[in-house]
Amino acid sequence: MDRNRLLTEDELAEQLALLKGWKAEEGKRIAKSYVFPAFAEAVAFVNRVAGIAETMNHHPFIAIDYRRVTLRLTTWHSGGLTHLDIDSAKAYDGEQNHLLDKE
Ligand SMILES: C[C@H](O)[C@H](O)[C@H]1CNC2=NC(N)=NC(=O)C2=N1
Numbered sequence: 241m242d243r244n245r246l247l248t249e250d251e252l253a254e255q256l257a258l259l260k261g262w263k264a265e266e267g268k269r270i271a272k273s274y275v276f277p278a279f280a281e282a283v284a285f286v287n288r289v290a291g292i293a294e295t296m297n298h299h300p301f302i303a304i305d306y307r308r309v310t311l312r313l314t315t316w317h318s319g320g321l322t323h324l325d326i327d328s329a330k331a332y333d334g335e336q337n338h339l340l341d342k343e
Pocket residue numbers: 297298299300313314315316317318
């Protein structure tokens with residue numbers, strides 16, 4: 241399957257239903273905010289996200305606002321949302337759960 245192909249609205253709705261806390265923005269991006277107990281954990285999470293992004297060669301927009309990290313995903317070369325964005329969101333959420341396990 242071509243993971244660079246733009247998702248249809250139905251595909252996007254289906255995929256978002258499988259993800260927790262990710263919201264579509266103008267049908268072109270998906271975004272999620274994660275809140276951590278302290279700034280240091282927020283930064284550690286961003287470093288994990290960076291490692292995943294490099295491995296997948298698919299990079300999110302990242303905002304760190306003290307303990308809140310907001311990630312935004314879109315596939316630049318496709319001009320919208322693809323399976324690459326969904327795959328990335330799942331990978332980041334996996335990292336997040338890992339962090340929660342630690343607490
Ligand atoms: C050359 C390199 O493969 C491309 O620029 C990659 C890098 N990371 C990327 N990240 C995202 N979100 N979309 C892209 O189209 C993309 N393309």
